[in-house]
Amino acid sequence: MATKKKPSVELIISKSRTKAAAKKCNVSSDFYGALDKKVRDMIADAERRAMGNKRKTLKPNDL
Numbered sequence: 001m002a003t004k005k006k007p008s009v010e011l012i013i014s015k016s017r018t019k020a021a022a023k024k025c026n027v028s029s030d031f032y033g034a035l036d037k038k039v040r041d042m043i044a045d046a047e048r049r050a051m052g053n054k055r056k057t058l059k060p061n062d063l
Contacts, residue, residue, distance in 0.1 A: 011036045012043075 013036050019027050046062035 009036075012039050 011032060013032065015027075015032050018032060018035060042063060043058075046058050049062040050056065050058050
């Protein structure tokens with residue numbers, strides 16, 4: 001009998017680059033999902049700000 005896996009969502013962040021950026025600490029496996037959620041939330045907020053300013057281009061000040 002095959003086991004069912006949860007459908008995985010593709011991460012925006014790179015696990016290897018995240019791990020490399022953490023110079024002094026190890027990275028737990030659940031950190032990547034939390035970081036990915038935070039990044040997605042930041043992008044959504046930036047989109048709202050840009051659209052509120054009648055732009056379709058995200059700029060650094062939208063963060």
